[in-house]
Amino acid sequence: xxxxxxxxxxxxxxxxxxxxxxxxxxxxxxxxxxxxxxxxxxxxxxxxxxxxxxxxxxxxxxxxxxxxxxxxxxxxxxxxxxxxxxxxxxxxxxxxxxxxxxxxxxxxxxxxxxxxxxxxxxxxxxxxxxxxxxxxxxxxxxxxxxxxxxxxxxxxxxxxxxxxxxxxxxxxxxxxxxxxxxxxxxxxxxxxxxxxxxxxxxxxxxxxxxxxxxxxxxxxxxxxxxxxxxxxxxxxxxxxxxxxxxxxxxxxxxxxxxxxxxxxxxxxxxxxxxxxxxxxxxxxxxxxxxxxxxxxx
Amino acid sequence: xxxxxxxxxxxxxxxxxxxxxxxxxxxxxxxxxxxxxxxxxxxxxxxxxxxxxxxxxxxxxxxxxxxxxxxxxxxxxxxxxxxxxxxxxxxxxxxxxxxxxxxxxxxxxxxxxxxxxxxxxxxxxxxxxxxxxxxxxxxxxxxxxxxxxxxxxxxxxxxxxxxxxxxxxxxxxxxxxxxxxxxxxxxxxxxxxxxxxxxxxxxxxxxxxxxxxxxxxxxxxxxxxxxxxxxxxxxxxxxxxxxxxxxxxxxxxxxxxxxxxxxxxxxxxxxxxxxxxxxxxxxxxxxx
Numbered sequence: 001x002x003x004x005x006x007x008x009x010x011x012x013x014x015x016x017x018x019x020x021x022x023x024x025x026x027x028x029x030x031x032x033x034x035x036x037x038x039x040x041x042x043x044x045x046x047x048x049x050x051x052x053x054x055x056x057x058x059x060x061x062x063x064x065x066x067x068x069x070x071x072x073x074x075x076x077x078x079x080x081x082x083x084x085x086x087x088x089x090x091x092x093x094x095x096x097x098x099x100x101x102x103x104x105x106x107x108x109x110x111x112x113x114x115x116x117x118x119x120x121x122x123x124x125x126x127x128x129x130x131x132x133x134x135x136x137x138x139x140x141x142x143x144x145x146x147x148x149x150x151x152x153x154x155x156x157x158x159x160x161x162x163x164x165x166x167x168x169x170x171x172x173x174x175x176x177x178x179x180x181x182x183x184x185x186x187x188x189x190x191x192x193x194x195x196x197x198x199x200x201x202x203x204x205x206x207x208x209x210x211x212x213x214x215x216x217x218x219x220x221x222x223x224x225x226x227x228x229x230x231x232x233x234x235x236x237x238x239x240x241x242x243x244x245x246x247x248x249x250x251x252x253x254x255x256x257x258x259x260x261x262x263x264x265x266x267x268x269x270x271x272x273x274x275x276x277x278x279x280x281x282x283x284x285x286x287x288x289x290x291x292x293x294x295x296x297x
Numbered sequence: 298x299x300x301x302x303x304x305x306x307x308x309x310x311x312x313x314x315x316x317x318x319x320x321x322x323x324x325x326x327x328x329x330x331x332x333x334x335x336x337x338x339x340x341x342x343x344x345x346x347x348x349x350x351x352x353x354x355x356x357x358x359x360x361x362x363x364x365x366x367x368x369x370x371x372x373x374x375x376x377x378x379x380x381x382x383x384x385x386x387x388x389x390x391x392x393x394x395x396x397x398x399x400x401x402x403x404x405x406x407x408x409x410x411x412x413x414x415x416x417x418x419x420x421x422x423x424x425x426x427x428x429x430x431x432x433x434x435x436x437x438x439x440x441x442x443x444x445x446x447x448x449x450x451x452x453x454x455x456x457x458x459x460x461x462x463x464x465x466x467x468x469x470x471x472x473x474x475x476x477x478x479x480x481x482x483x484x485x486x487x488x489x490x491x492x493x494x495x496x497x498x499x500x501x502x503x504x505x506x507x508x509x510x511x512x513x514x515x516x517x518x519x520x521x522x523x524x525x526x527x528x529x530x531x532x533x534x535x536x537x538x539x540x541x542x543x544x545x546x547x548x549x550x551x552x553x554x555x556x557x558x559x560x561x562x563x564x565x566x567x568x569x570x571x572x573x574x575x576x577x578x579x580x581x582x583x584x585x
Contacts, residue, residue: 013411015401015404015409018401018457019402020417027424034434037435095314104325104326106567109575110329110330111329113563115560116519117517123332132353134335137353224426228430230430231519235542267434268434278426279426
């Protein structure tokens with residue numbers, strides 16, 4: 001027996017066993033039970049098959065359009081902010097004229113050390129709806145006018161959520177782009193130089209195409225982060241429901257129905273649709289970056 | 298010599314660029330630090346001011362007080378340091394176990410050829426792609442069924458073989474020559490002995506980078522522990538702090554000073570091992 005376990009044929013399976021066991025127990029089972037539950041009515045007393053009833057209820061739920069709208073707008077805005085700007089900042093940090101770039105990189109990284117709980121709390125109070133809060137007092141001093149009720153109105157609330165995302169993720173995205181930039185051979189820039197390309201042309205025709213893998217990666221994790229956003233809004237509104245659902249996200253919808261109200265069927269149907277969206281985005285990403293075929297070497 | 302074009306330009310122009318860049322990033326660094334500055338300043342103000350003013354940068358000697366920290370460190374009836382201890386315990390245990398198990402799995406992928414390897418590896422990638430938030434519901438029910446609520450094992454179990462760590466260790470180990478395995482076999486090591494005695498010592502830098510990544514996510518983890526833990530005695534810092542900001546009233550006295558102190562351990566770690574932090578956090582992008 002002992003010899004068998006120690007054989008080179010059996011050993012690799014023992015090595016990957018922990019992953020396989022946990023994968024089956026938590027992921028395969030979870031996905032399977034989400035699928036099953038999405039066709040069931042699940043109560044404490046009884047569980048029974050209801051066909052497409054959950055999906056019908058889902059699409060007639062009045063909260064759902066708000067959740068979809070908020071999640072989509074949030075995701076699109078974070079993409080618009082968290083890809084071009086970090087890329088530009090990385091190029092600037094990498095420029096030869098820059099000094100002490102390590103120091104600035106460190107400072108830009110700091111927000112990531114903060115838990116979402118502390119970050120959300122801090123933003124809640126920085127964007128407090130009083131004249132004296134940090135953001136309102138700056139705006140009133142610069143532009144005059146009245147205080148903004150950040151967490152009560154739809155667009156101001158969206159600005160707060162996107163600002164929070166920018167604060168947390170700009171630094172790490174810069175670091176992704178810096179590591180992408182460092183993998184571009186210097187010779188290519190020298191060749192451009194000889195061909196007489198100016199700074200913009202170098203950026204447009206050399207840097208951006210060479211950064212394509214990094215851009216695809218950052219794009220994917222940003223979509224993923226945008227679609228999965230929940231705790232930020234939970235903290236900004238201190239665990240309460242936001243007025244008129246202005247902070248309700250898709251995962252917030254799953255949480256509200258599933259965990260808070262015990263409507264597991266409905267929540268599972270929502271989760272499943274989101275899961276399908278996320279997985280197809282990832283498959284497209286893998287195809288684009290060519291990772292799928294590369295596992296064999 | 299990175300970008301030779303600069304040498305063609307006049308030195309004066311370059312100096313202006315340097316000044317502009319430094320000015321730009323200093324301004325940006327200041328904006329990034331504003332939330333930290335405002336919460337630290339507020340932690341020295343009377344907590345009743347928070348309701349009236351939120352956070353701001355006003356410094357006023359007449360409102361300066363150490364009351365919040367006094368209450369936190371010596372005062373009364375709160376469980377903050379219990380949560381702090383829980384967080385440290387959970388972070389250390391989770392990091393050590395996750396690193397060991399993920400390295401164990403990663404070694405299997407990097408050093409062996411076996412049937413089903415590619416398929417299992419695609420499963421690792423799939424786990425990497427699914428946001429936890431989308432599976433929290435069935436996993437939560439599963440943990441209840443396994444009677445692991447209020448148990449740190451319930452928090453650690455689903456990601457004990459962490460896909461990102463497995464991926465990273467596999468990548469790292471692929472650059473190590475396979476001869477080490479043969480040498481171990483000749484010396485009479487078992488297959489597992491090779492991993493424990495020969496491979497693990499070489500993995501130190503990889504462990505350092507991943508320890509920081511796993512440790513940081515574990516220290517700050519919120520959603521899953523919040524579902525698993527129901528007893529306030531078991532709470533970790535993020536859960537405890539968020540419970541102070543409840544729908545039924547807020548405990549600002551403890552909340553603000555407690556939040557500031559909760560960031561301190563990671564700050565200390567960051568400034569002593571910045572290189573590993575940045576390496577650990579950017580590992581995700583090296584895939585493919």
